Amino acid sequence: MNAWIDFKVLRKKLDFEQVLRHYDVEVKRKGSQHQGFCPLPDHQGKKNSPSFSANLERGIFQCFGCGAKGNVLEFAAMMEKVDPKDGAALHKVAGELQKRFCPELGASQEAKPPATKPEKTEPKSDLPVVVNAPLDFELKGLDRKHPYLLNRGFSQETIDHFGLGFCSRGLLKDRVAIPLHDHEGRLVGYAGRVVDDATISENNPRYRFPGKRERDGKHFEFRKTLFLYNGFRIKAPVDDLIVVEGFASVWWLHQNGLPHAVGTMGSDCSERQAELIVSLVKPNGRVWIVPDGDKAGERYAQTLLSLISPHRFVRWVKLDEGEQPTDLLAEQLKTCFTT
Ligand SMILES: [Zn+2]
Numbered sequence: 262m263n264a265w266i267d268f269k270v271l272r273k274k275l276d277f278e279q280v281l282r283h284y285d286v287e288v289k290r291k292g293s294q295h296q297g298f299c300p301l302p303d304h305q306g307k308k309n310s311p312s313f314s315a316n317l318e319r320g321i322f323q324c325f326g327c328g329a330k331g332n333v334l335e336f337a338a339m340m341e342k343v344d345p346k347d348g349a350a351l352h353k354v355a356g357e358l359q360k361r362f363c364p365e366l367g368a369s370q371e372a373k374p375p376a377t378k379p380e381k382t383e384p385k386s387d388l389p390v391v392v393n394a395p396l397d398f399e400l401k402g403l404d405r406k407h408p409y410l411l412n413r414g415f416s417q418e419t420i421d422h423f424g425l426g427f428c429s430r431g432l433l434k435d436r437v438a439i440p441l442h443d444h445e446g447r448l449v450g451y452a453g454r455v456v457d458d459a460t461i462s463e464n465n466p467r468y469r470f471p472g473k474r475e476r477d478g479k480h481f482e483f484r485k486t487l488f489l490y491n492g493f494r495i496k497a498p499v500d501d502l503i504v505v506e507g508f509a510s511v512w513w514l515h516q517n518g519l520p521h522a523v524g525t526m527g528s529d530c531s532e533r534q535a536e537l538i539v540s541l542v543k544p545n546g547r548v549w550i551v552p553d554g555d556k557a558g559e560r561y562a563q564t565l566l567s568l569i570s571p572h573r574f575v576r577w578v579k580l581d582e583g584e585q586p587t588d589l590l591a592e593q594l595k596t597c598f599t600t
Contacts, residue, residue: 266355267366268334274363277317277333279560282529283361284340285485287466293318297463299326301339311463334358364567390480393487395447400438403428409437409456413509413587419516423491428453435460436469439508441485444537446493450483452508452526470526486531490524491515492541500546501598504530504538506553506561510586517591519598528557535568547574549598554580 278295281288286300299313304327306312312326315336323330334355335345343350359367403426410420410427420426424440436453443449450471461467471483491511495502503514503522514522523541525534542548550565552558562577569575578597580586589597 266352266359268355271355271359271363271366272320272332272334274366275320275333275358276362276560277315277320277322277336278557279362279529280333280337280358281315282527282557283531284337285470285527287468289463289466290317299324299329301327301329302342303327303339304329309464361564388475388478388480390482392482392484393443393449394481395443395449399448400426400428400431400433400440400451403438407437407456415512416516419512422515423512425512427456433469441488441490442493443488444492449488452485454508485526486529487533489534489537489541490526492523492537495521495523495541498541498543498546500543501549502538502542502546503549503551503598504565505551505586506558507585510551513587513589514594517594519594525561528552528561530561530565530568532568535565538565538569539572542573544573547576549576549578551578551580551586551597553586554582554584 278288278290281295281300284300287297288295289297293316295315295317296311297313298308298311301313301324304313304324306326310326313322313324315322320333321331322333322336329339331339331345334351337358338345338351338354341354343354345351356367403424405420405426406417407427410425411417415425425437428434428436428438433451433453435457436455439452439454440448441450441452453469455461455465455467458467470485473483474481490508499521501521503519505511505514505522505524506526506528508524508526511522511524514520523538525531530538538548548565548569550562550569552561558580562579566575566577580588
């Protein structure tokens, strides 16, 4: 039985920016506009020209490369590889969005059975899809003494612990390479962080994550939403776990004697990540969420609260406007997590 969804109300309520982030789309706002590479899986044509634009206020988008356009619901459908004209399929996608971002709209349908996870439909090509495959190589020759990290206050111990280093060639040229491990501790890719913020642009995002590639007759895909940064280092369920958005916050907490910290690698948390968070914390333990002090951080906290508080006790450490966990001094951190 399908629960009734008012598409019009949902479309109005949904925050397009949040939906974009949910699908790992790098969002850079220009007023009410977002412009960037087309993230649609069926996008044909040039991948490296910023052909995609979304009007975040009006909740509509258009790609000049592949000609796709529509509203935020249709966007989500296309990202899920679902035909937006297929009413039943669109309904399902809308239901997932409502549950995640506007649960209050579905409040009158509390009694319905828990929705199953969205089924990922196979892409149109026949190639098998492999997600987060372990890498068969490691980046060599990273500069572990690069001033970028040291100047930001990270100690050599911290840099070595997380395997960070400046990369001078390849895809991560001129970036700090950050090894990413899945829940089992397998190296599944590297993120690269720009060292010179002045060079950040549409074509040069602050963070670069592994892209899709085709090899040996398979589609390889990377999804950061399927694991937690630093999650594999936490072996047994702990009493207290700190959850932050970014990599640097995890490093900072570690350096200040708080090693039980994980990052969601962005200001959104997937259901899988929430599941992993819960699994890392004892049933009577606590999850401390420490979002950045901004609007996105506030929404992030709401998402985490709705996903985790049914299972674990959650504390929200609210930072001041504009503040990030890396701004907190050792003394402040101590008081944050002892009450
Ligand atoms: Zn496109």
